[in-house]
Amino acid sequence: MAGIRIDSVTKSYGGLTVLKAFSLDIADGEFVVLVGPSGCGKSTMLKILAGLEEASSGTIAIGERDVTDLAPGDRDIAMVFQNYALYPHLTVARNMGFGLKMRGTDAAEIDRRVNEAAKILGIGHLLERRPRALSGGQRQRVALGRAIVREPQAFLMDEPLSNLDAKLRVHTRAEISALHKRLRVTTIYVTHDQTEAMTMADRIVIMKDGVIQQIASPDVMFREPANLFVAGFIGSPGMNFLKTKAQAVGGGVTAKLFGHDVKLPIANAAALAGREIVVGLRPEHIAAGAGQVSFTVTPRLIESLGSEQYVYVDLPEEHRRDAGSGGEDESRRTSLIARLINPEPRPPEATLTLSFDPARLHVFDAASGEAIR
Numbered sequence: 001m002a003g004i005r006i007d008s009v010t011k012s013y014g015g016l017t018v019l020k021a022f023s024l025d026i027a028d029g030e031f032v033v034l035v036g037p038s039g040c041g042k043s044t045m046l047k048i049l050a051g052l053e054e055a056s057s058g059t060i061a062i063g064e065r066d067v068t069d070l071a072p073g074d075r076d077i078a079m080v081f082q083n084y085a086l087y088p089h090l091t092v093a094r095n096m097g098f099g100l101k102m103r104g105t106d107a108a109e110i111d112r113r114v115n116e117a118a119k120i121l122g123i124g125h126l127l128e129r130r131p132r133a134l135s136g137g138q139r140q141r142v143a144l145g146r147a148i149v150r151e152p153q154a155f156l157m158d159e160p161l162s163n164l165d166a167k168l169r170v171h172t173r174a175e176i177s178a179l180h181k182r183l184r185v186t187t188i189y190v191t192h193d194q195t196e197a198m199t200m201a202d203r204i205v206i207m208k209d210g211v212i213q214q215i216a217s218p219d220v221m222f223r224e225p226a227n228l229f230v231a232g233f234i235g236s237p238g239m240n241f242l243k244t245k246a247q248a249v250g251g252g253v254t255a256k257l258f259g260h261d262v263k264l265p266i267a268n269a270a271a272l273a274g275r276e277i278v279v280g281l282r283p284e285h286i287a288a289g290a291g292q293v294s295f296t297v298t299p300r301l302i303e304s305l306g307s308e309q310y311v312y313v314d315l316p317e318e319h320r321r322d323a324g325s326g327g328e329d330e331s332r333r334t335s336l337i338a339r340l341i342n343p344e345p346r347p348p349e350a351t352l353t354l355s356f357d358p359a360r361l362h363v364f365d366a367a368s369g370e371a372i373r
């Protein structure tokens with residue numbers, strides 16, 4: 001096992017730069033998740049780590065070794081892809097041992113490693129089957145097994161769960177986490193699913209257009225998002241955003257929200273006065289009934305999920321953001337979602353009082369999108 005150091009990696013295809021000065025230090029044994037929307041450069045970064053693509057500039061070290069110019073086979077890392085590409089004519093055992101055989105590992109050692117990996121993954125009873133006689137989840141475990149038997153310095157995984165149905169995805173997600181706790185092999189895992197990132201990562205690296213937006217633990221990423229993009233990406237449903245203006249009052253700063261002057265939870269109040277800001281409020285931080293700051297709405301739509309309810313509300317005109325500011329779809333700019341836990345049934349056309357605690361608010365600069373604390 002080893003740590004990995006990625007130093008200022010840039011990748012361009014012709015005139016298109018898809019990774020910009022990507023730098024990341026990964027500790028030995030750490031589980032790091034690269035997350036971001038489609039096309040942000042996640043797979044490209046992973047392929048460069050694996051040696052399947054060449055960086056335009058920058059360096060990569062695994063442990064003490066600079067591997068920037070090494071061939072994939074000399075990097076001592078194992079990759080698990082979304083389409084796990086098992087050989088259909090080989091048994092599970094042979095699929096798992098294939099890479100070792102190609103490297104000339106002796107048969108007894110291959111057997112030992114395959115059996116050990118099969119035991120860890122709970123597929124010992126499947127070793128003589130062919131892939132077509134396996135379920136999707138079982139195939140996924142064989143693909144993991146093929147990586148484990150190599151006893152690599154690090155695992156690279158590119159959306160390894162995306163071919164599985166929702167239930168199996170949750171199950172296999174937990175299995176990969178348990179496997180990591182047991183083996184403690186440095187792992188870089190790529191997904192566009194923020195839930196996977198939140199549940200699996202020691203640290204999350206969130207990317208947009210080839211640029212790292214924030215590197216943090218799931219907890220910090222959720223509580224202290226660095227900018228509007230991160231705030232909107234992490235959490236489900238995403239954070240609500242309200243356009244408004246900061247006003248200096250006494251020693252503090254307030255903003256007009258749903259007609260109330262609401263004190264904002266920020267330290268550096270003076271610098272903010274008069275500035276256009278975006279106030280963020282998570283759906284789960286809105287409650288039904290009166291509270292510290294209350295407002296009355298007529299819901300546009302109520303979705304009941306049993307244990308919780310999503311209430312969709314059209315934002316008043318003064319809180320709507322302009323198109324193009326964050327690239328989000330129309331509904332994110334013009335509506336607000338409240339996530340009510342253990343709700344009462346309610347008729348959608350009735351008015352409803354909602355409330356929030358101002359201490360829960362996030363504040364962002366409207367022009368730059370950066371968080372203000």
Ligand SMILES: Nc1ncnc2c1ncn2[C@@H]1O[C@H](COP(=O)(O)OP(=O)(O)OP(=O)(O)O)[C@@H](O)[C@H]1O
Binds near residue numbers: 013040041192
């Ligand atoms: N060989 C290539 N030639 C030109 N452009 C490429 C090539 N490979 C990838 N790209 C571009 O690089 C960008 C990043 O692609 P990449 O596959 O890394 O995205 P991703 O974050 O993995 O997305 P997804 O979630 O859809 O898998 C995309 O705009 C893609 O079109």
Ligand SMILES: [Mg+2]
Binds near residue numbers: 042043044
């Ligand atoms: Mg990809």
